[in-house]
Amino acid sequence: MYIDKKNIKMDFINELTTMYSEDIDEASNLHKYFALAKLVKKYSSQNWMRTNRKYKNTKKKQVYYFSMEFLIGRLLGNNLLNLGIKDTCKEALSELGISLNELEEIENDAGLGNGGLGRLAACFLDSMASLNIPGHGCGIRYYYGLFQQKIINGYQVEIPDHWLRDGNMWETRKEDKAVRIKFGGNVHSIMENNSLKFIHENYEEILAVPYDTPVIGYNTDTVNTLRLWNAETLDDDFDFATFNKGQYSKALEYKNSIESISQVLYPDDSKEEGKLLRLKQQYFLVSAGLQSIVRYYKKINVPINELNKYIAVQINDTHPSMAVAELMRILIDEENMTWDESFKITTNIMSYTNHTILSEALEKWPINMFKKLLPRIYMIIEEINRRFCEEIQNKYPNDTKKLNDMSIIFNGEIKMAHLAIVGSHSVNGVAKLHTELLKNKELKNFNEFYSGKFNNKTNGITHRRWLVKANPRLTEILCKTIGNQWIKNPLELEKFTNYAKDLNIQNKIREVKEKNKIDFCNYAKKIYDIDINPYSIFDVQVKRLHAYKRQLLNAFNILNLYYKLKENPSLDIIPRTFFFGGKAAPGYYLAKQIIKFINTVAVKINNDKDAIHGKLNVIFLPNYSVSLAEKIIPCADVSEQISTATKEASGTGNMKFMMNGSITIATLDGANIEIKEAVGDENIIIFGMNKEEVLSLEENKNYKANNYYYSDSRLMKIINSLVDNSLNVSSSEFKDIYSSLLEKNDEYFVLKDFDSYTKAQDKIDNLYRNKNKWQKMCIMNIGKSGIFSSDNTIKKYAKEIWHV
Numbered sequence: 029m030y031i032d033k034k035n036i037k038m039d040f041i042n043e044l045t046t047m048y049s050e051d052i053d054e055a056s057n058l059h060k061y062f063a064l065a066k067l068v069k070k071y072s073s074q075n076w077m078r079t080n081r082k083y084k085n086t087k088k089k090q091v092y093y094f095s096m097e098f099l100i101g102r103l104l105g106n107n108l109l110n111l112g113i114k115d116t117c118k119e120a121l122s123e124l125g126i127s128l129n130e131l132e133e134i135e136n137d138a139g140l141g142n143g144g145l146g147r148l149a150a151c152f153l154d155s156m157a158s159l160n161i162p163g164h165g166c167g168i169r170y171y172y173g174l175f176q177q178k179i180i181n182g183y184q185v186e187i188p189d190h191w192l193r194d195g196n197m198w199e200t201r202k203e204d205k206a207v208r209i210k211f212g213g214n215v216h217s218i219m220e221n222n223s224l225k226f227i228h229e230n231y232e233e234i235l236a237v238p239y240d241t242p243v244i245g246y247n248t249d250t251v252n253t254l255r256l257w258n259a260e261t262l263d264d265d266f267d268f269a270t271f272n273k274g275q276y277s278k279a280l281e282y283k284n285s286i287e288s289i290s291q292v293l294y295p296d297d298s299k300e301e302g303k304l305l306r307l308k309q310q311y312f313l314v315s316a317g318l319q320s321i322v323r324y325y326k327k328i329n330v331p332i333n334e335l336n337k338y339i340a341v342q343i344n345d346t347h348p349s350m351a352v353a354e355l356m357r358i359l360i361d362e363e364n365m366t367w368d369e370s371f372k373i374t375t376n377i378m379s380y381t382n383h384t385i386l387s388e389a390l391e392k393w394p395i396n397m398f399k400k401l402l403p404r405i406y407m408i409i410e411e412i413n414r415r416f417c418e419e420i421q422n423k424y425p426n427d428t429k430k431l432n433d434m435s436i437i438f439n440g441e442i443k444m445a446h447l448a449i450v451g452s453h454s455v456n457g458v459a460k461l462h463t464e465l466l467k468n469k470e471l472k473n474f475n476e477f478y479s480g481k482f483n484n485k486t487n488g489i490t491h492r493r494w495l496v497k498a499n500p501r502l503t504e505i506l507c508k509t510i511g512n513q514w515i516k517n518p519l520e521l522e523k524f525t526n527y528a529k530d531l532n533i534q535n536k537i538r539e540v541k542e543k544n545k546i547d548f549c550n551y552a553k554k555i556y557d558i559d560i561n562p563y564s565i566f567d568v569q570v571k572r573l574h575a576y577k578r579q580l581l582n583a584f585n586i587l588n589l590y591y592k593l594k595e596n597p598s599l600d601i602i603p604r605t606f607f608f609g610g611k612a613a614p615g616y617y618l619a620k621q622i623i624k625f626i627n628t629v630a631v632k633i634n635n636d637k638d639a640i641h642g643k644l645n646v647i648f649l650p651n652y653s654v655s656l657a658e659k660i661i662p663c664a665d666v667s668e669q670i671s672t673a674t675k676e677a678s679g680t681g682n683m684k685f686m687m688n689g690s691i692t693i694a695t696l697d698g699a700n701i702e703i704k705e706a707v708g709d710e711n712i713i714i715f716g717m718n719k720e721e722v723l724s725l726e727e728n729k730n731y732k733a734n735n736y737y738y739s740d741s742r743l744m745k746i747i748n749s750l751v752d753n754s755l756n757v758s759s760s761e762f763k764d765i766y767s768s769l770l771e772k773n774d775e776y777f778v779l780k781d782f783d784s785y786t787k788a789q790d791k792i793d794n795l796y797r798n799k800n801k802w803q804k805m806c807i808m809n810i811g812k813s814g815i816f817s818s819d820n821t822i823k824k825y826a827k828e829i830w831h832v
């Protein structure tokens with residue numbers, strides 16, 4: 029479709045008039061944003077329709093990405109970019125006296141995810157559409173996204189994220205495509221035509237209503253669909269009998285209890301809650317998703333016993349792993365297929381992505397809770413397990429240990445990862461190291477049992493959002509230097525490495541970063557009323573707050589620098605601003621204490637202007653989100669990726685920074701290892717224990733945190749300051765942090781890696797002094813970042829797992 033400035037101006041004014049009966053002078057920015065969003069959706073609607081029609085007619089295999097989280101962020105800027113009309117639109121609006129930037133800032137982030145896992149799902153949607161792969165998202169339309177974080181007196185305060193309050197122009201409610209979900213009740217069997225039939229009775233039935241959002245590919249006609257499900261009462265079930273007896277509020281209570289299923293996203297990252305409502309959410313998602321898929325294929329006359337030729341379902345972590353059992357239920361109970369045939373088709377369709385080996389994140393459900401809520405699904409899981417255990421016993425007779433270790437149901441619990449592995453034809457890790465640990469350690473028995481099922485797909489990020497959209501200045505330099513083919517084929521960014529030693533390009537890269545930093549300083553002044561020195565090194569750690577990510581290690585190095593400066597105020601260090609950002613799960617007290625600690629250190633240091641001569645600043649950016657990430661990452665000089673080796677499955681923040689020309693200070697963990705392989709040892713700063721050292725300390729149990737405390741006077745001073753009033757807060761304020769390190773023996777080896785980390789930080793200071801060398805490193809990082817585009821990741825999923 030050809031759209032020029034004139035069209036946009038006319039259409040926009042039209043939209044304002046029809047929607048609000050307002051002209052440009054009268055309309056608020058909110059109304060202008062809504063009018064523009066509606067217009068952009070209109071521009072994509074023909075292609076959306078055509079794409080759907082094409083999929084229906086050609087019956088091409090389609091991929092359904094099942095995920096409890098889609099952290100998509102704002103859509104306006106991205107959609108304009110992918111439609112190829114961003115600049116035109118900007119000019120058109122500007123001629124009407126409207127700033128596109130301002131309108132973009134009005135949009136609420138769709139924060140339907142916690143962190144990396146949900147953001148990965150969003151990047152994958154963008155890549156599938158841009159690569160013309162028929163691939164759709166299937167998730168939950170949470171009424172409240174991840175909470176918004178305020179920092180008050182240094183503490184995290186959680187505010188509900190009422191993102192839908194003013195409406196959402198991108199979604200379309202499809203009430204005619206609703207499906208019914210059954211909870212509770214009981215199951216009995218009868219004989220019918222010589223076969224066993226299962227009858228589910230006395231259940232409670234609720235309605236799942238889909239809301240569809242277009243996923244617009246870049247520079248292509250493909251528009252895929254993100255389908256998010258909303259939980260509602262069945263009209264005929266809304267208890268009017270009760271209502272008539274005058275118990276109106278009781279009837280409403282019932283309605284609320286149903287709607288609560290899609291009310292709120294659980295705010296825990298890398299941790300399992302084990303709550304009944306969460307189990308309901310998971311079944312709600314997989315049942316709604318699979319029922320609507322099966323209904324669609326029946327309608328277009330696809331033989332359901334060949335469904336595996338037409339669809340692939342990717343299970344994003346174990347959260348949607350009940351998809352295995354739900355599809356079995358549909359095929360057996362509703363489509364009257366045999367167990368063996370159903371299981372073959374199901375495993376052919378399903379594939380599972382593992383995201384973590386942290387034990388607290390592995391999902392297990394108590395049998396009693398599960399059975400009561402999902403009696404038929406439980407029966408099916410039991411039968412899958414019975415047959416699986418038989419196979420194990422055949423292969424390893426009398427090996428009870430193996431049997432117990434691998435069984436899906438054990439010790440009163442259902443292990444969802446085991447269900448996902450048994451029910452899928454592919455299990456993938458998300459970075460080389462992570463996959464190796466899965467294959468040779470955590471899931472070794474499964475890897476030996478199912479040879480060839482395990483594979484690696486290193487995570488990626490969409491370079492369209494994280495470079496083209498987030499960093500237009502860098503994009504311009506890249507296009508002027510190596511052309512614009514890299515936007516279609518990100519591997520072509522490699523060409524930029526030829527300019528690593530080009531003084532002119534080095535200079536331009538430095539200018540871009542400086543301008544981005546100045547922009548951010550102005551933004552920070554306006555929004556948070558804080559002053560930041562744009563000429564300092566921007567050292568950034570933004571990600572969820574978690575002990576394994578070791579924000580504490582970063583904070584300890586900062587305190588160490590501060591104490592050094594106090595002792596020697598003329599110490600020659602390059603001025604540095606340390607940025608932190610990240611949310612802690614509301615019930616994760618240690619992580620919340622770490623936030624308070626960082627803010628306490630910030631107050632101490634930022635207010636001590638005499639001692640440190642503006643050389644050190646610490647800033648905690650509240651409410652880390654996709655939109656904030658897009659602002660801060662393009663100004664970062666240093667990217668902090670300092671998790672304990674083996675704990676971060678991949679990381680994707682690391683890739684965003686690299687792509688924007690930051691230098692990574694990193695442990696050999698997750699995808700950091702692959703970044704190092706790509707850029708070479710001289711273009712990344714590595715420190716700390718590697719996987720072998722961590723595993724050996726963990727296995728031999730011979731780590732003694734106290735030894736580091738007593739033998740390193742710097743650590744002793746820092747750790748004492750947690751409890752001795754020197755930071756001007758109560759001595760009990762940080763007692764959980766203190767005890768996690770000394771009494772609980774520092775599970776994540778902060779003390780052990782401290783010395784190595786401080787040396788790495790000194791190295792950064794030194795390198796930054798040599799401008800040419802530093803810029804050369806930045807250019808190498810940008811040029812090598814193409815391999816981490818999610819386009820490459822998705823191509824591998826498509827070829828090796830989905831066969832599309």
Ligand SMILES: *Cc1c(COP(=O)(O)O)cnc(C)c1O
Nearest residue numbers: 143144571653654657679680681
């Ligand atoms: C990329 C991203 C993450 C993941 O960051 P990691 O450093 O990989 O943990 C989390 N939150 C947001 C908002 C992101 O954009």
